[in-house]
Amino acid sequence: MQRSRIIYAVLLSFALNNTARAADQKKATNTLRQSKTITPRQAATTKTATRAPHVQRITVRGHSNASTLASSATKTNTPLIETAQSVTVITREEMDVRGVLNLNQALRYAAGVTADTRGGEGTRYDLYDLRGFTVPTFLDGLRFQDSPTGFAVAQTDTFRLSRIELLKGPASALYGQSSPGGLTALSSKLPTDQKFYGGVTTTGGMFDLYRVDADVGGFATDDGLVRYRLYGTVNGQHTQLSKTGSRRFSISPAFTFGGDGPTTLTLLGNYQYDPESGSYGGVPLVGSLKRASFGYLPRNFYDGDASFEKFNRRQGAITYILNHRFNDDWSFSTRGRYDDIRTIYRSVYDNGYYNSDEMLSRSAYGTQEHTYNLAFDSQFKGNIRTGPLQHKMMFGFDYMQQRANDREAYGDAPDLDVLHPDYHMVISPLTPSSDYVTRSHQIGAYGQDEIRWHRLILTGSIRNDWYRSNQVEHIGQTDTRQSSSQITWRASALYHFDFGLAPYISYSTSFQPQSGSVSNDGGATVRQASPSIGKQLEGGVKYQFPGTSVLLTAAGFHIEQSNVLVSVANTGYNVQSGLVHSDGFEFEAHAEPYKNFMITAAVSVQKVHDDSTGKPLIQSGKGNASLFAFYTMPSGPLKGLGFGGGMRYSAKAYGGEATYGSVWLPQYALFDGSLSYDLSNLSPTLRGWKASASVRNIFDKHYVSNCFAYGSDGEYCYYGERRNAQASIGYSW
Numbered sequence: 001m002q003r004s005r006i007i008y009a010v011l012l013s014f015a016l017n018n019t020a021r022a023a024d025q026k027k028a029t030n031t032l033r034q035s036k037t038i039t040p041r042q043a044a045t046t047k048t049a050t051r052a053p054h055v056q057r058i059t060v061r062g063h064s065n066a067s068t069l070a071s072s073a074t075k076t077n078t079p080l081i082e083t084a085q086s087v088t089v090i091t092r093e094e095m096d097v098r099g100v101l102n103l104n105q106a107l108r109y110a111a112g113v114t115a116d117t118r119g120g121e122g123t124r125y126d127l128y129d130l131r132g133f134t135v136p137t138f139l140d141g142l143r144f145q146d147s148p149t150g151f152a153v154a155q156t157d158t159f160r161l162s163r164i165e166l167l168k169g170p171a172s173a174l175y176g177q178s179s180p181g182g183l184t185a186l187s188s189k190l191p192t193d194q195k196f197y198g199g200v201t202t203t204g205g206m207f208d209l210y211r212v213d214a215d216v217g218g219f220a221t222d223d224g225l226v227r228y229r230l231y232g233t234v235n236g237q238h239t240q241l242s243k244t245g246s247r248r249f250s251i252s253p254a255f256t257f258g259g260d261g262p263t264t265l266t267l268l269g270n271y272q273y274d275p276e277s278g279s280y281g282g283v284p285l286v287g288s289l290k291r292a293s294f295g296y297l298p299r300n301f302y303d304g305d306a307s308f309e310k311f312n313r314r315q316g317a318i319t320y321i322l323n324h325r326f327n328d329d330w331s332f333s334t335r336g337r338y339d340d341i342r343t344i345y346r347s348v349y350d351n352g353y354y355n356s357d358e359m360l361s362r363s364a365y366g367t368q369e370h371t372y373n374l375a376f377d378s379q380f381k382g383n384i385r386t387g388p389l390q391h392k393m394m395f396g397f398d399y400m401q402q403r404a405n406d407r408e409a410y411g412d413a414p415d416l417d418v419l420h421p422d423y424h425m426v427i428s429p430l431t432p433s434s435d436y437v438t439r440s441h442q443i444g445a446y447g448q449d450e451i452r453w454h455r456l457i458l459t460g461s462i463r464n465d466w467y468r469s470n471q472v473e474h475i476g477q478t479d480t481r482q483s484s485s486q487i488t489w490r491a492s493a494l495y496h497f498d499f500g501l502a503p504y505i506s507y508s509t510s511f512q513p514q515s516g517s518v519s520n521d522g523g524a525t526v527r528q529a530s531p532s533i534g535k536q537l538e539g540g541v542k543y544q545f546p547g548t549s550v551l552l553t554a555a556g557f558h559i560e561q562s563n564v565l566v567s568v569a570n571t572g573y574n575v576q577s578g579l580v581h582s583d584g585f586e587f588e589a590h591a592e593p594y595k596n597f598m599i600t601a602a603v604s605v606q607k608v609h610d611d612s613t614g615k616p617l618i619q620s621g622k623g624n625a626s627l628f629a630f631y632t633m634p635s636g637p638l639k640g641l642g643f644g645g646g647m648r649y650s651a652k653a654y655g656g657e658a659t660y661g662s663v664w665l666p667q668y669a670l671f672d673g674s675l676s677y678d679l680s681n682l683s684p685t686l687r688g689w690k691a692s693a694s695v696r697n698i699f700d701k702h703y704v705s706n707c708f709a710y711g712s713d714g715e716y717c718y719y720g721e722r723r724n725a726q727a728s729i730g731y732s733w
Contacts, residue, residue, distance in 0.1 A: 084492035099694030119718025132608030133181030170510030180534030205726030285715035352714025440469035622651035640678030655707030
């Protein structure tokens with residue numbers, strides 16, 4: 001039965017490819033026209049007014065750079081001023097100005113983000129929280145599926161992205177299983193309507209950073225019926241820890257067939273090879289956040305073994321995006337992606353405590369995980385009118401499937417003398433601990449209606465999901481099955497005044513499958529855990545200065561996550577009575593670009609509370625604040641010189657319970673700076689050449705970014721990123 005449903009879903013999605021898709025919107029506004037966190041121990045035990053065809057090009061061949069437009073909240077290109085939900089947009093230009101190297105760095109200036117939860121060293125995964133929760137990542141509208149252990153997980157090089165959208169709050173009504181905190185939506189660089197364009201940039205910096213990035217595209221045929229784009233990078237760097245480094249090779253070709261016609265097909269491929277990717281360890285709490293008998297450990301302290309350390313990831317993907325426009329009102333779109341991710345991971349890590357004053361207890365762990373992922377999403381969109389009401393309708397179907405193979409092993413490792421570390425010790429062979437195959441799939445059907453009456457916009461979305469998984473573990477000879485169905489929905493109202501003000505209110509829900517055994521009768525009967533449920537009430541106001549890209553937003557929210565698992569001491573089961581609250585306020589201001597001036601400001605205050613422990617969620621902060629401004633001289637002797645900088649502040653955060661009591665990380669503030677210069681202002685022969693430089697943590701502040709304290713089970717911390725400077729020179733055409 002399960003296999004037949006899978007085959008049916010795949011065939012249905014491919015069959016829909018032969019139909020059609022149209023523009024997301026019939027017209028855009030004149031305004032647009034003008035302008036996971038896993039600790040070492042947990043890792044070892046759980047693992048715009050234009051014609052409709054031109055608007056559609058924004059979606060298919062690369063999103064518009066406008067920071068006032070987003071598609072993640074409604075799956076249609078909608079001005080943020082008319083979106084009744086908090087969305088932060090980070091454009092390609094902003095990432096370039098700040099010298100962003102990874103997703104963690106890109107999100108540092110967004111409200112509600114607890115960034116760098118693995119500090120400055122854990123860069124092989126994108127680890128951050130949103131409104132107190134870890135959130136999933138979507139690329140080109142399709143989810144990156146998490147692996148059962150969290151190791152064979154894709155990471156996207158940010159240089160191949162055209163923009164990032166941070167959708168805040170539950171979004172299951174359109175996306176299926178998701179986090180109460182929201183999601184991150186990434187958009188790839190895709191072919192555009194330019195005949196020939198491109199650029200090559202080289203970057204060098206501290207910690208032996210090197211990068212070469214190339215991006216070229218244009219018309220493959222004279223009439224533009226076939227268009228292409230090719231991006232590639234070679235890069236590497238030593239990490240801020242001794243004995244560790246990272247390297248990456250990536251290439252992404254894309255072709256669009258159909259030109260500006262009613263039917264377009266985009267094919268996008270990607271292959272990325274990370275032969276090494278730093279360390280995933282940390283430092284013990286005593287010796288980092290709290291002084292040890294010998295003082296404090298240096299920020300380059302490495303807790304592993306250089307000879308034993310290994311992280312090798314290969315990921316490949318192929319994506320299709322098919323669009324067809326029936327007429328000015330109705331369209332169809334479908335997209336799908338196949339991912340293949342393989343990770344070989346092996347490390348020695350500290351256990352979070354000392355066996356004697358200077359001897360750090362350590363263990364060893366290794367895994368080989370391989371995941372095969374399929375994802376599809378198809379939608380019909382249309383505009384209809386009923387009396388004075390205008391409806392923008394959407395009906396969709398999506399499907400996800402995954403198979404994961406994993407083999408894990410554990411072992412002991414020699415204690416490390418932290419004052420005289422030896423990073424080439426003999427590590428005993430590891431003992432196999434698990435060998436499993438996991439299969440899962442999700443089917444979802446959803447609908448949405450955006451109703452407009454004059455300046456009032458009402459939006460309703462509803463969805464039903466069917467989720468199943470089966471894990472067979474060969475060593476322990478266990479067979480675990482999970483099956484659930486869930487309805488989620490969203491409703492919102494927004495009124496857009498003609499002078500630019502837009503107050504709104506929204507209610508949305510989410511669900512997340514959970515693995516674990518639950519008993520309500522003291523263990524007499526045990527069942528598989530039901531999904532956790534998220535609910536959010538958000539109200540806010542937005543203001544966009546008419547005729548500009550200057551947008552101000554303010555929102556207050558209340559999130560509840562229920563059905564959370566709570567373990568029962570000295571048993572093998574849980575009760576499903578946990579409740580987590582997240583309450584907060586956020587303010588953001590964006591202008592990009594406006595009279596050669598770019599500015600991003602954000603302030604958030606939040607309180608995240610876990611009723612089952614009476615404490616906040618581990619790694620949840622009290623809020624953040626940031627300001628980044630950048631100005632480019634438009635004339636005069638310094639024409640073409642851009643300069644700016646930013647400040648980012650993080651309030652204190654909860655790090656768990658240590659043997660001495662509650663762990664709170666101190667607040668900290670960091671400063672960044674950026675420079676750029678258009679070299680064509682020196683000589684016309686240098687047209688297309690540009691130099692830039694940036695530095696993060698200018699004053700090299702010493703701080704602890706995050707901690708995970710579990711008392712006698714281990715107390716870990718992670719140092720924040722040290723001062724890191726880089727410079728680039730590039731040529732574009």
